[in-house]
Amino acid sequence: MAQILPTQTQPARQAASDSDSSNPPHIEAHGVSLDFPMGRHATLRVLSDIDLAIPRGSIVSLIGPSGCGKSTLLKVLAGLLPPSSGRVAVAGMAPAEAARQRRIGLVFQDATLLPWQNALANAGFLLRITDRSLPVRAVRERAQAMLRLVGLEGAEQRLPSQLSGGMRQRVAIARALALDPDVLLMDEPFGALDAITRETMGTFLLDLWRRTGKTILLVTHSINEAVFLSSEVHVMAASPGRLLAALSVPLAYPRKEASYADPAFGQVATELRLLLKQGHAA
């Protein structure tokens, strides 16, 4: 499967530990704050003094109550919103530049597919508009390979309305991966799915991560999802949006259904729950 992603090097899959000096952070934020103007003179502080360092090749979650600014933080990291102060770097450069160089893949809660185009055209859509020199056939082949990678072989000709919610989200992931980005930023990618599909998609994402070696940062409000997927969970609190704590998850990969029953899983989940309550009360 790895030959589908020709330019991607396979980084060492060591347990995430940002203290590891041989593995410099792939996504970093230093003292990032964001203010929205509210009327003439007032501003609303949406993000306050965020420091974040996410190692290359790791899979990390951002969790917090609704409205704590976790999606906004993701937009800042993706270069869609400039921070009011502080510094952000993705793959060692400003995020807007990283996006232009196709190093950032984005997946939203809604698949945001084009309803008039089939799965294949949707998967190739971003690639087609970013690289005009690429021949149509090359885009097609790449899109086809990405659909195969996300397990949608045979569904190429289907329109989004003919796909299930989980399949649509797989197409959105294929669309992001077609750019061969270094990092994958996912904003509650499974939030709109039912519980069972959601768990299946979690296992699918871990498998994808293992095979592609991307750095993945995902925003979620599900404690179980955060613990199951990530090597590290960053907890946010609201008003203003800030980082409360970072927990590492001491569960070995590959994780399976049995991981849910691991005592360590329960421990981390409980700790997260307490932190989230604390963030709510604040």
Place this chain on the structure above:
Amino acid sequence: MTTGVAPHRPGPAARSELRRGASQLLPPAFLLVAVLLVWEGVVRLLKVSDFALPAPSAIAAVLIRDQASLAENAWITAQEVLLGFAVSGLVGAALALLIARFDRLGRAVYPLVVLFQTVPKIALAPLCILWFGYGLAPKVVLTVVIAFFPVALDMLSGLRAVDPNLVALMRSVGSRGGEILWRVQVPTALPYLMSGLKIAVTFSVIGAIVGEFSGAQAGLGYIIQFASTQLETPLVFAALVEVSVLGIVFYYLVELAERLLVPWSPK
């Protein structure tokens, strides 16, 4: 109600489509026939005079007797409707594109368009005659003035209905406004445009008839006005029937176009 569409058999899709169409058409057809029968019965029973309210049979007789001249006048009205509708569609869509693409221009133009919309268009009919004479032109102008607005409004909401996340995503990889407009906004707006066109086509019939009322030498509107002054009420009704048929045919042509051009449109 004929609920017996029966379990779907793997046959030609066209046949099941036809059957579904029939099961939808039958109830209103029955009701229409019933209304016509009651109408006929009441007129005969109470001996209502023809110039007050002609019976359906009398109207049908005129439809047959005057079919040649009615068809000739219907063709004239149809031309006015079609041309007016086409120009309304173009003007409305172009206006929406301009407003969506050029923000400043849009902010200047949009309030004026809305303001103009508050003018009762029918009041403009005499002016149209004054400026453009008695031929095709005043009817088309009046039709466009009446019918472009729903097209522009619906198209504009379609252009603005694009998922902002998708636009942000496209921008982040270097897409510019024009490309976003053509690749995403316009296709997204097509179903909206089609519903605007459906309103526009019915408005176009109104525009053409009002135009003919205000000054014409031919057309179904002219027939209606002329016949009513002569107390030829059966002819008035016959022309009304043809106007309605015209409107229905045009409406369903637009709906057919929608099905063919925008198959992803939510039903």
